[in-house]
Structure formats: structure tokens, C-alpha cells
Amino acid sequence: MIPGEFQYFAPTTVDEAVSLLQQHGEDAKLLGGGHSLLPAMKLRLTTPAVLIDVTKISDIKGVSVNGSVTVGGGATYHAVASNDAVRSACGVLADCVAQIGDTQVRNRGTIGGSLAHADPAADLPAVALALGATITAQGPGGARTINADDMFVEMLTTALEPNEIITSVSFPRLGAGAGAAYEKMRQPASRYAIVGVAAYVKLGSDGNVAEARVAVTGAGPKATRQDATEAAITGTNGDDAAIAAATDKAGEDMDYLGDIHASEEYRRAMVKVYTKRALAKAIAQARG
Amino acid sequence: MSTISVTVNGRTYQSDVEPRTLLVHYLREQLNLTGTHIGCDTSQCGACVVHINGQSVKSCTVLAVQADGAEITTIEGLAQNGQLHPLQEGFWEKHGLQCGYCTPGMIMSAYDLLQQNPNPTEDEIRHGLEGNLCRCTGYQNIVKAVQYAADKMNGSGNSPGE
Known part of the structure; x- marks a missing residue:
């Protein structure tokens, strides 16, 4: 072809x-x-x-870890997954991109490309939403930032203007008391997410969940925050019962897509399963 | 037409290519390096894996113009002075192929894996070859072939006789 x-x-x-x-x-x-x-x-x-x-623009290929993790829009998945500083500052980001496609895909695919394309089954949008990433885009009028929450408009459509290019994406450094995880059911041939769930939690000084963000990809037309789950886990002690109660609310209020790999009904069920795993892992990590 | 300059298996070529020419077509049809195969043509099967600047890529999903200035290694570039590369030898010795269609891509992916991880576990080999499909072997002997090569390249010499 x-x-x-x-x-x-x-x-x-x-x-x-x-x-x-x-x-x-x-x-x-x-x-x-x-x-x-x-x-x-x-x-x-x-x-x-x-x-x-845009692969010849060296300015957008950098990966740096300071107060936050800043990844150039043109940085490859491999460059991020193999970066030890990223792994220690924001492990979930390295884990997520290490699960994309296969070695050859990761050697070519870019962070900016994934977010700009907004494939409904792409992994990175869920992690960007759960971590509250900030996307910097440059257009004719200069640079502007887009919050991940405002980025994904509908299937394959983002808040980017046609004449803008993603120059970098900033992810938070996960400090003490914070944890994040990405759990994915992958399509075995393409390794796209049939369902992928990213969860971020921050514990308060009392040890309870002070802040939580959960996002689902793969199940519907676009990556989607799970507000009801986030509200249900926030303020709890994050034990199994709290996780189960929050998980019950996952995927209730979103659109689904079915295909030959998995029906809408199956994806709806798997959203709960993977939300539970992601939340449990994020909370365990936050507790250290 | 665009003019590109690429070094393939150590030899530099200046070529005119249409921008839409895929790297795999350029290698096979303009340079006559037909060891790189076209399998699925949809970036899944890995039959077309070559290295660009040391990294394995699926050459059915890269434009030849994108490789301008790059160093490319194909399966033809592995044997040195008529000596098979340990990976090629491993596929021979361990019966790592039946029809052989996937073999060049398998070997080029395994080569990338062994450069990053000279002593992989069986799991790591299987994970490293995720981007390559084989419809004949059931993969068992491919894994053994890569283990053979790893042992030989590490100089342990244990594997050949087992």
C-alpha cells in the first residue's frame, strides 16, 4: 500500500x-x-x-526533570520510558509509555503525536488527564498552555488549532504522599487499550485521600475523567471498602464504543475492574 | 522527487525518491536489498524491521525521505566477512525458522533487544519480540535462537552444545 x-x-x-x-x-x-x-x-x-x-526539530525532543517532568512534544515513547529520572519522578508516565505498542512503535511514536491525534484507544490521554498535565502549544500568535482537562474534545479531536504544534507537555513530579498507576487491558495484537484506567491520589496529613483523579481510555470515543469515582474516594481512608464503593461509580456516566474486540457492555464491566486495580495501586504507592 | 543521502550497511547512496516512497520499498526496489520483507504492511507483523541510527523500526511505516542522512542496517548488513552473525547462526542452529518469511525482521528486532539487554531472560526475549509475528514456529525455537546468540555474544560458549 x-x-x-x-x-x-x-x-x-x-x-x-x-x-x-x-x-x-x-x-x-x-x-x-x-x-x-x-x-x-x-x-x-x-x-x-x-x-x-516535525521529527527534525531538535528543540522539541528534550526530556527534563526539575520541579516537574517536562517532555518535548517530539520526544519518543522510548526516550521517556528509558529515562531513569522520569521513572523516579513520575513512574506512572514511564510505565504507561512502556506499554504502548511494541519496541518499534515506541522508537518512533511521540508524546505530542499521541495527544494531538487523540485516538480513543491511546494510553497517554488517560495518564495526562489523571495527572493534570499541561500541554504547551505554539501557533502563529505564540505559545499557550492547554490543561489536559480541556484537551480532548471528541473522538480524534482536540483543543489544538489547525496551525498549532505541541512543543512540550508538563507532568507533575509525584512526591511523598502521592501515587499514580495506569492499568490496562490491551488488545493482544495492536496493544491499544481495550480499557485503560489511570488513577492519581494524594493523601492528606491525616492519611486520608485528599485528592483523586481517575481517567478512562479505550472504552469510549475519548479519554474521560471519572468525576463520581473521584468524589467517592476523596475523603475516605482508601481501604478496600472505599475503593470498592468508588469503583462502583466508575464508567456509569460516559459514552461507550464497541468493536470486534469487545462490546460496549464488556468494556463497561472492565472499566470497573481496571479502575479498582488502578486505584488500589495508586493508593498503595501513595502510602509508600 | 526529493534527493536523499543514506548509508545502508556501511555504503552511502544518493537517491531520488518520491516523498511517498516507503523506506521498505526504497530498500527493496531501489537498492535491491530484498532481505527486508513486507508482511502485513500495517506496522504489526515486523517482517520489515530495519535499524535507523541503531534503533529498530518498521520500515513499512517510515518514509524514505525521513531517513535522509541516517545510517540504516538491514539483515544484509549483519554478516561480516562471510561469517554469520551469532543471531543468524542461532536461528540456523536452533531451527528458529520454518518458512523464513518473518526471520529477517525477527533477527533485526532481536539485535535491537540484545544491544539494550545483552543477557535477557526468556520473558524479556518474548517481550522484546512483541512486534514480530511468526506463523510457523510457535516462537519456542526463536526464543532459543536468541538465547543462543546472547550466550555466544557474551562469550559463555555454553549454548551451542547444551
Whole structure:
């Protein structure tokens, strides 16, 4: 299978990429790792007239750990998963990206690409939501930040403008009293999430859950926060009964998608199973 | 047409390619390096795995223009001076292939794995080869072949005779 014809540009700076986006408008697509875009182009599901390859922009490939974990939009999953500083500051992020696809996918796929594509079964959006990540995007008017909560609008659609590029994503450092986990039922061939649940908890000085964020991916058209579960676990002591009660509320108020791999009903059931696992693991980690 | 310069198995090529030319088609059809296979063509089976700058990639899902300036290694680049690479030898000795279609990709993925983890456990080998499908062997002998290569590359010399 061969993609349709297109013009190819490989800018080396973000400014150059943004001005190419402005110039070519809706005809252009950004090419990162290409493992979602190129297969779609080979099937002629999409036929962009212009590809702007952002993999030659070295400024957006960095991974740094200071007060927070800042990952360039062009950093590969492999670069994040194999970074020891990321693993110790925000283990759930390294765990999550290490589960994406296979070695070859992780060698190409990028953090910005995953978030911008917003595949309903992508792993990273759930972790971005649960951790309250901040996405920095640059457009013709300069840079702006987008909270993960505002990022995922609907299936394959984000808050990014067509002429913006994700330059970096900031994740919190998980300090003492905080824990986070990503638990996933993977489709065995593609390794996309049939259901993936990310949970973050922060304990108060009394040892109770002071703050919780839970997000589900894979089950519906977009990654979704689980408000009722978060409210139910917050203020509790986080024991098995509290986790079970919070888990009961998971996946009740969201849209589902069924496919040949799993029905809507099955995904609804699995959201609860994986929410329970993710919450239990996050709470155990927070307790140290 | 775009002009690219790539080094493949140590030899540098200047080539004109259409931007939409996939790396695997460039390797097979322009450079006649047909050891890299096309299996599923949907980035799942791993028959087309080659290395770009030392990292394994599925060459059916990379554009040839993206490899401009890169160093590429294909299955043809592993044997040195007529000596099979330990991985190639392992697949031979341990019967790691039947039809052989997946073998070049298997070996290139295993090569990436052994560079990062010279002494992998059986689980780590299976995990490292997740991106490669074999429809003949049931994988058992592929795992043994990689273990053989790891032992040989580590100089233990235990595996060949078992």
C-alpha cells in the first residue's frame, strides 16, 4: 500500500513548522512518529496534500526533570520510558509509555503525536488527564498552555488549532504522599487499550485521600475523567471498602464504543475492574 | 522527487525518491536489498524491521525521505566477512525458522533487544519480540535462537552444545 502524493517539508525549528502550517492550512498535516498517520494514508483514509515532518526539530525532543517532568512534544515513547529520572519522578508516565505498542512503535511514536491525534484507544490521554498535565502549544500568535482537562474534545479531536504544534507537555513530579498507576487491558495484537484506567491520589496529613483523579481510555470515543469515582474516594481512608464503593461509580456516566474486540457492555464491566486495580495501586504507592 | 543521502550497511547512496516512497520499498526496489520483507504492511507483523541510527523500526511505516542522512542496517548488513552473525547462526542452529518469511525482521528486532539487554531472560526475549509475528514456529525455537546468540555474544560458549 502506498500513500497518495504529497509535498514533504522537514523544518528544523518550531517557527518554521508553524509558518508552513499557516501557509498550507487545512491541506497540511504534521508528521511525528507516523504510526497513526502513515497507516491511515496508506489506506487512503486521509490524503493530506502536504506533510510537515516535525521529527527534525531538535528543540522539541528534550526530556527534563526539575520541579516537574517536562517532555518535548517530539520526544519518543522510548526516550521517556528509558529515562531513569522520569521513572523516579513520575513512574506512572514511564510505565504507561512502556506499554504502548511494541519496541518499534515506541522508537518512533511521540508524546505530542499521541495527544494531538487523540485516538480513543491511546494510553497517554488517560495518564495526562489523571495527572493534570499541561500541554504547551505554539501557533502563529505564540505559545499557550492547554490543561489536559480541556484537551480532548471528541473522538480524534482536540483543543489544538489547525496551525498549532505541541512543543512540550508538563507532568507533575509525584512526591511523598502521592501515587499514580495506569492499568490496562490491551488488545493482544495492536496493544491499544481495550480499557485503560489511570488513577492519581494524594493523601492528606491525616492519611486520608485528599485528592483523586481517575481517567478512562479505550472504552469510549475519548479519554474521560471519572468525576463520581473521584468524589467517592476523596475523603475516605482508601481501604478496600472505599475503593470498592468508588469503583462502583466508575464508567456509569460516559459514552461507550464497541468493536470486534469487545462490546460496549464488556468494556463497561472492565472499566470497573481496571479502575479498582488502578486505584488500589495508586493508593498503595501513595502510602509508600 | 526529493534527493536523499543514506548509508545502508556501511555504503552511502544518493537517491531520488518520491516523498511517498516507503523506506521498505526504497530498500527493496531501489537498492535491491530484498532481505527486508513486507508482511502485513500495517506496522504489526515486523517482517520489515530495519535499524535507523541503531534503533529498530518498521520500515513499512517510515518514509524514505525521513531517513535522509541516517545510517540504516538491514539483515544484509549483519554478516561480516562471510561469517554469520551469532543471531543468524542461532536461528540456523536452533531451527528458529520454518518458512523464513518473518526471520529477517525477527533477527533485526532481536539485535535491537540484545544491544539494550545483552543477557535477557526468556520473558524479556518474548517481550522484546512483541512486534514480530511468526506463523510457523510457535516462537519456542526463536526464543532459543536468541538465547543462543546472547550466550555466544557474551562469550559463555555454553549454548551451542547444551
